[in-house]
Amino acid sequence: MNDHEFPPYGLFRVAAVSPQVAVGDPRQNVAHMLDALQPLESADLVVLPELALTGYTCGDLFAQEALLAAAEEQLLELTGQTADSKQILVVGLPLRVGTSLMNVAAVLHRGQVIAAIPKQFLPTYNEFYEGRWFRAGDETDPPSVSIGRQDVPFGSDILIRCGTAVVGVEICEDLWTPLPPSSFQAVAGANILLNLSASNEIVGKATWRHDLVVSQSGRCIAGYVYASSGPSESTTDLVFGGHCLIAENGQLLGQSRRVGDGELPWQGATHVMADIDLQRLQHDRRVIGSFDDGRRLLSRPFRFIDTNALAVKRRRPETAKSNAHAERPPLRPVVAQPFVPADPQHRDARCAEIFEIQTAALAKRVSRLPESLPLLIGVSGGLDSTLALLVAVKACDQYGWNRQRIHGITMPGFGTTETTESNADELMTALGITSERIDIRPLCLQAFRSLEHTPLNLAIDQHTTVESLQQQLLQTPADAEDLVFENVQARIRTFLLMSRGFVLGTGDLSEQALGWSTYNGDHMSMYNVNTSIPKTLVRFLVRYAADHYFEGRDGQLLHEIADTPISPELLPPAADGTIRQETEDKVGPYELHDFFLYNVIRNGFTPEKIRFLARHARFSQPYSEQQIDRTLNTFYRRFFANQFKRSCVPDGPKVGSVSLSPRGDWRMPSDADRGPWKE
Structure with a gap:
């Protein structure tokens, strides 16, 4: 497909999923992910939570070689298991980078890891302690890392292009900072922003989280897809709600159930799926002349990884599973009376x-x-x-x-x-x-x-x-x-x-x-x-x-x-x-x-x-x-x-x-x- 054919009518289907987690067992986690992905076959992109391959709550187990090796091995297993899908899959894991350990989002597509993007802001306050285990991503990062036998583009300056969709990735705390990386990604051209998160539930936090996601989507004139860890994480000190949200240009398109919204008991995975209207976003960015003025604030250029170019280079046969794009019904509200609120x-x-x-x-x-x-x-x-x-x-x-x-x-x-x-x-x-x-x-x-x-x-x-x-x-x-x-x-x-x-x-x-x-x-x-x-x-x-x-x-x-x-x-x-x-x-x-x-x-x-x-x-x-x-x-x-x-x-x-x-x-x-x- 070329840019004019994909996605049809500019509707790019995204999903955020919070699967069941076996803390410290990447093999079980991949099995849970594959189960959670089954109802999401029509999605063009799926995002999973932060450190989902191992679980976010591993603590000092992150220093164990066995866990890190298993995480990398199961990342490759997940890549192979999803090779027949045209989906872009984004999953979190701890990744060894030189002498450091980094909290990373791996981007998978058609049987390959096409990028690895590190978290840039590590919370080390109150209940969070990430600075004990990880190093934050910055300009000193190597341009690539070795995963398995593959040389994978690495860095916080990477955007993924898929047709007219341009995807930027940030991780949890990145969004909660005064200058979120997603803001710079949007100025550089990203219209789909992803957040792999592990956000625990405390009283009132869900509203704050909702407002952050919705407001950032509006500020960036973009789609924002947020996937957070769920209650099968360790509850030694915290409870994670499994809150997944999708917003577009200041409007919430959908959110999953979460711990605290009255829908217990919990079983298995939770997810939300919706269509982001890229044509609507493109129109708004084009008519709002001040949007591109922010380009002068970019301290360095972004690298673009084009999934279409990679597909041609790999010469994969077109027998791969298609997501049946042609004339699929829109998975988003089509408001019949846009001037009159329904509520x-x-x-x-x-x-x-x-x-x-x-x-x-x-x-x-x-x-x-x-x-x-x-x-x-x-x-x-x-x-x-x-x-x-x-x-x-x-x-x-x-x-x-x-x-x-x-x-x-x-x-x-x-x-x-x-x-x-x-x-x-x-x-x-x-x-x-x-x-x-x-x-x-x-x-x-x-x-x-x-x-x-x-x-x-x-x-x-x-x-x-x-x-x-x-x-x-x-x-x-x-x-x-x-x-x-x-x-x-x-x-x-x-x-x-x-x-x-x-x-x-x-x-x-x-x-x-x-x-x-x-x-x-x-x-x-x-x-x-x-x-x-x-x-x-x-x-x-x-x-x-x-x-x-x-x-x-x-x-x-x-x-x-x-x-x-x-x-x-x-x-x-x-x-x-x-x-x-x-x-x-x-x-x-x-x-x-x-x-x-x-x-x-x-x-x-x-x-x-x-x-x-x-x-x-x-x-x-x-x-x-x-x-x-x-x-x-x-x-x-x-x-x-x-x-x-x-x-x-x-x-x-x-x-x-x-x-x-x-x-x-x-x-x-x-x-x-x-x-x-x-x-």
Whole structure:
């Protein structure tokens, strides 16, 4: 495989395992390791704990030649036993280096020890006493050591390359220091960081360990794989928990059970396995320009050992056991709604924080306005205008402004239904704001006459009235379309708002991505508090407000609005008075569009990878592959075609990691060609 083929979709499968240990018996330990490796055959890389071949708790037995010779002999045995696997296997052992003994991680691949990497920081405090037995790795180390009859690259300056994965190794205490070796490895190019550990359990240490692993993965923009010794180590003075963790760029992907989490009794090995997304890491490192600035801090260059080159050199036949990479399901969470936390408690906290950000943003802008200037908002009875209105009310309440300063205007047009208009009126009454109703249909009719336009192919003249046109519109086919008819209504609404005060925009992030707005119509305002809120999150924010800020009928009303089908209501309603123009019937489900939006903008993924992830995401309802493909094509087509609208959007607060503001986040030519995204 070349770098473009491995790993597929950039998903590099890693595992951390804590096998059963027979303290001082490498032969038994290899047998335990082979048993523990069986359920991990699909992993591309497996890491075992520190000094796993002998056990970490051997004490002064580390000075015994018999133990050291057995450890080296069984390392070669383990290498031979795993020769038919393409896995990279990393295991800890005590290794004789010149006249010293060193705590080492041996890297095994296809029947060879391809590297040995020493521990750089030895704990000799409290319960730890490693300086009694080992020497720390440093720049004076030899570039290679002899293991068996093989000359093996040796040193703390080694990185392992496997396709697009670049692996750096540190050992236990290395991570707990002010300047962990993994930080330098990451700057040098490592995107998978391993830690072979023997971390004992004391009260509260598991949380600290978890935070270290997760934070280091985020600081290094890397995957971090941590394997620790388990309770079959000697318990003369300490208990080891067998805690294994995998993190990626500040997020925990998985962790094993451990002593202390309530899952005793213990038996055998424990492990965790997950896919690290190398493409996501590569994207983040590429866009964060300061990441590579740390290269100037490297005191020496790193050596790279390429497993692909070694495989070619050894000319091993391709009958070796494959890990069945092609189209394997991802072993990591594929979040179907990336903007909406799945955990209710986390989701509520996210909603509360977003409301605070929106409120603070609007309050600052309003504080610079004359107090006599009203805040205008077009209230449709739909999701977006409801959210913007709630933010405006919250800002007035928090900063002591009279709610009457907010002027909510309903502007029914040819597509407005009684349900949404009624909801809008009731909402404004419940919130105690100034409310007004303006029927825009007479102005629209006059505009059609001036433009000599036939709305939905209906002929009009000086004798046509609003009501007669409305009745004719109700008889038009359900699939009738007329962009001019829609745009005239949207622009007249904006004209009426803009002519009377400071206009609060209501359009959301998903609509910006798809260009689902009328240019210089609902596309424009003086300030837009919803500018970086995706549609899937808008619904949850309205529901959160209903449950936390309102009671009784007011809360019920907000839930009814949240359940209303999404529509601009610019085409006439159905014969029964219900909404005929549902946005998702036209452009596809917003749940899919927000999934695509996140993975295109936040992660920079290719269409092929996004399709792959969508097939494995658990959406709120099943989508066929054809529907996913159709909606993804719609997303790209509309995203490229509508950049000109995003190039001139109003000010508004950024609330999440994805924003399309041309000033702060997304700068794209309006006439870009989407050729590579079509192929």
